Amino acid sequence: MDDFAxxxxxxxxxxxxxxxxxxxxNIDRMAKLSDKHPINILIxxxxxxxxxSLVRQFASYYQRPMVTFQVGLLSEAGQLFGQQRLKDGETFYQSFLFPKAIRxxxxxxxxxxxxxxENPHALNELFSVLSEERSIWIDELGMVGVAPRVIFFATMNEGVEFSGTDEMDAALKDRFYRIHLQYPPVNVEKEILVSKTGITPSLATDILNIVSKLRGNKxxxxxxxxxxxxxxxxxxxxGAPLRDAVIYSLQISMDILESLLLSIHVETGDTEVEPHRYERYVPPDYIPS
Ligand SMILES: Nc1ncnc2c1ncn2[C@@H]1O[C@H](COP(=O)(O)OP(=O)(O)O)[C@@H](O)[C@H]1O
Ligand SMILES: [Mg+2]
Structure with a gap:
């Protein structure tokens, strides 16, 4: 293993x-498959x-190292692999993390x-790496090949598609297995809230009642x-009351919030809003000069 690995x-x-x-x-099956040849999975x-979290959990479960690349931030081709840089009036090529990680x-x-x-061309070079060739020629680096058992996971938010030209979208998508994640049912979400934050099951139920009201809003x-x-x-x-927790967590319109808060009040008897009070925001031991 080299130093980077x-x-x-x-x-x-x-x-x-x-x-x-x-x-x-099915993810287990794909993991097995990746022992035979590198594979790509789109979530x-x-x-x-x-x-x-699923990508992380997979890496952890199978004890594989993991590196994340914010593909959404790329604006030009070549950006994943490296860049010409200037130092003391001389240009030199700086290799980035990506070519190292795939090896x-x-x-x-x-x-x-x-x-x-941002720019569909930014994904061009990914294309050869994800295809059966599993390698790409980069002038400055020579042939960069993908190591055995490497898995590419791409994640993509619902409702949006690849942003490149249509042909490339199709060809790129073509190379992925696909896992479509749904939100888990309420009883599982409740268990997630309780186990991850330590709140009581009954508070978790209160939260999910409100949340499902909003989700199901006609x-x-x-x-x-x-x-x-x-x-x-x-x-x-x-220590926040339910009301505050909702207001400070969600970015929804005041109208919807008002009617929501009313129903929280009715349901939980949560305390009424106190009149607005302002104070200096300074540490308690601060001594004014
Ligand atoms: N199935 C799940 N079980 C436990 N926690 C989850 C689950 N799905 C999402 N979460 C939690 O919700 C948060 C958002 O998940 P994340 O993986 O970042 O979502 P996405 O990448 O789809 O936007 C994380 O804190 C994650 O731990
Ligand atoms: Mg994400």
């Missing part, structure tokens, strides 16, 4: 990550439904938000992810 980390296991049985079974689903056997390469790349259903229900639960675990 030694620096890479296997992510820590999340003891409270829940997955649909069928998904787990789709709503924002905050657990895509990135580490068994590495999990997470391509985050593959649909969001006029304007609001997409509230597990990330958001977790945020609410975490504030509550820090």
């Amino acid at each position: 030694k620096q890479l980390k296997v992510p820590p296991l999340d003891p409270n990550y829940f997955i649909l049985d069928e998904d787990r079974i 789709t689903g709503h924002q905050g439904c657990g895509k990135s 580490v056997p068994g590495c999990v390469i997470h391509l985050e938000e593959i649909n969001r790349s 006029q304007t259903p609001i997409d509230i992810s597990i990330r958001h229900s977790l945020m609410i639960a975490e504030l509550i675990a820090m």
